[in-house]
Amino acid sequence: xxxxxxxxxxxxxxxxxxxxxxxxxxxxxxxxxxxxxxxxxxxxxxxxxxxxxxxxxxxxxxxxxxxxxxxxxxxxxxxxxxxxxxxxxxxxxxxxxxxxxxxxxxxxxxxxxxxxxxxxxxxxxxxxxxxxxxxxxxxxxxxxxxxxxxxxxxxxxxxxxxxxxxxxxxxxxxxxxxxxxxxxxxxxxxxxxxxxxxxxxxxxxxxxxxxxxxxx
Numbered sequence: 732x733x734x735x736x737x738x739x740x741x742x743x744x745x746x747x748x749x750x751x752x753x754x755x756x757x758x759x760x761x762x763x764x765x766x767x768x769x770x771x772x773x774x775x776x777x778x779x780x781x782x783x784x785x786x787x788x789x790x791x792x793x794x795x796x797x798x799x800x801x802x803x804x805x806x807x808x809x810x811x812x813x814x815x816x817x818x819x820x821x822x823x824x825x826x827x828x829x830x831x832x833x834x835x836x837x838x839x840x841x842x843x844x845x846x847x848x849x850x851x852x853x854x855x856x857x858x859x860x861x862x863x864x865x866x867x868x869x870x871x872x873x874x875x876x877x878x879x880x881x882x883x884x885x886x887x888x889x890x891x892x893x894x895x896x897x898x899x900x901x902x903x904x905x906x907x908x909x910x911x912x913x914x915x916x917x918x919x920x921x922x923x924x925x926x927x928x929x930x931x932x933x934x935x936x937x938x939x940x941x942x943x944x945x946x947x
Contacts (some may be wrong), residue, residue, distance in 0.1 A: 732840070735833055736799040738813040745804060747795040752841050754792040759842040761785050789834075796833045800826075812836070850901040852896070865893050 732748060733741060741748055761781045765772055772778045803813040810909040813833070841897055868889045873879045884891060914925050923929060 732837075735812045735836060736803065737806070737809045738803050739806050739809060739812075740799055743806070744798060747798045750795040751792055751799075751837055755790040755837050755841040757788040758785055758792065758838070761788070792837070793830060793834060795831060796837065799833070800829065833891070833915075847897065851897045854900065856891075856898055861893060865890055 732751070736748075759797065760794045763781055766778060766782070772781050800813055803811055807814055813829070816829055818834070820829075853863070868887055869879060872886050873883055879887070879890075911926055911928055912923050916923050
């Protein structure tokens with residue numbers, strides 16, 4: 732959040748920051764893969780309530796993100812993602828594009844980061860030998876007067892392996908979220924028509940694309 736909005740935003744508008752975090756978490760809690768796989772269930776009472784909560788929390792979240800953008804406009808003393816986005820895009824930047832990018836980045840940093848940390852602590856608590864070896868490697872490579880950084884990664888192979896193993900054991904998203912292209916396009920020689928439901932999973936993407944070509 733400090734990268735996106737700046738530390739001044741955290742200190743000056745803590746209520747807005749809290750709203751972003753809480754509503755991002757609430758949105759994640761109400762997301763259901765069933766709505767993507769079987770859209771007709773949204774008419775059922777249980778799923779209708781989920782959709783309503785998703786809409787409400789998303790609107791609250793976007794409103795607080797909007798407050799963060801306006802705050803940055805009047806408090807540009809520190810470097811932030813918002814400031815760099817405007818600097819790169821220029822004065823005619825797409826405001827809605829910025830708003831939705833910030834929303835996605837907030838989603839990707841609130842629920843997921845805390846969940847990964849919880850999984851890591853549980854796994855390490857149940858594997859003290861791994862914990863001891865992990866701690867030893869970090870102590871040998873990283874000085875005590877600072878935190879680890881990405882520059883240390885090449886010299887922390889065991890730490891990197893432990894992090895990857897945690898993610899392998901506990902997938903953040905068991906099913907890839909379906910996407911739909913905004914216009915007719917091609918992927919690996921396959922035609923994908925506008926509006927066709929595809930997945931980031933390459934195997935599924937190619938399979939769906941093949942069906943689209945065959946249907947033509």
